[in-house]
Amino acid sequence: MPDSLVYGPHPDQVINLYRNVHAKGKDIDNSNTYTIVLVHGGYWRERLTFELMLPLVPLWTREGANVANVEYRRGPAAPWPLPLQDVQEAMYTIREHVPGKLIGVGHSVGGQLALLLNTGFDAVVALAPVTDVVKVYYAGLGEEAAAEYFQTSPGAQPGLFASASPINHSLGPTPVLIVHGENDERVPLCHSWDYARIQWSKKANIDMQLVGDLNHMGCIDPSHDIWKSVQTWLRQNL
Numbered sequence: 001m002p003d004s005l006v007y008g009p010h011p012d013q014v015i016n017l018y019r020n021v022h023a024k025g026k027d028i029d030n031s032n033t034y035t036i037v038l039v040h041g042g043y044w045r046e047r048l049t050f051e052l053m054l055p056l057v058p059l060w061t062r063e064g065a066n067v068a069n070v071e072y073r074r075g076p077a078a079p080w081p082l083p084l085q086d087v088q089e090a091m092y093t094i095r096e097h098v099p100g101k102l103i104g105v106g107h108s109v110g111g112q113l114a115l116l117l118n119t120g121f122d123a124v125v126a127l128a129p130v131t132d133v134v135k136v137y138y139a140g141l142g143e144e145a146a147a148e149y150f151q152t153s154p155g156a157q158p159g160l161f162a163s164a165s166p167i168n169h170s171l172g173p174t175p176v177l178i179v180h181g182e183n184d185e186r187v188p189l190c191h192s193w194d195y196a197r198i199q200w201s202k203k204a205n206i207d208m209q210l211v212g213d214l215n216h217m218g219c220i221d222p223s224h225d226i227w228k229s230v231q232t233w234l235r236q237n238l
Helices: 050-061 082-097 109-116 133-139 141-150 158-163 189-201 226-237
Strands: 003-006 014-018 034-039 066-070 101-107 123-127 176-181 206-211
Touching: 003 082, 014 050, 014 082, 034 050, 034 082, 034 109, 050 066, 050 101, 066 082, 082 101, 082 109, 101 109, 109 123, 123 226, 133 141, 133 158, 141 158, 176 189, 176 226, 189 206, 206 226
Parallel strands: 034 066, 034 101, 101 123, 123 176, 176 206
Antiparallel strands: 003 014, 014 066
């Protein structure tokens, strides 16, 4: 059973922490402990919860990691930047309870949050991340998810959309891996390509793994072969 860590008064301000007490000698770099911080997606919708990431928990605990599965406030009742602030506060809470490195693993909007908070992590793995909220809005992706959540338009509040879009922010020195499927219809691959090109032009430490037969939800399927390469990347970059 996980430990429940509360980082605020709202019921969604909670972290489930899965401690691996049998991890000695099995860490990524064989010297430091580490914790995988899972941040779920769902296009900012309240009905989609951190249970989306539960299948990934044993993938990492078998490797000798702690796993922190983060819930955060979302939906129109939690306007931007509350989700970002919540995940940042969750990171502070996790560091108070576990030693060693933090690796952010975010899917979709969770990838958006992890990329925006990259300097707080020792590494980031962004799975089909939302990198450009303006494009999401105008393409009507996720059944008009950006219009539903932000309750306004990029034309009316350009600063708001820019603040929520990783493509408008420079990465720090944190190593970043983006994993994206070529047949992803919910967050098209071109979004990640555009983001990576801009970051590469700024000499950011970013890699990409493109997968031909991978849809949006396939990114969080622990049986997929992508996880072998993700774990190899982490070993090489930590």
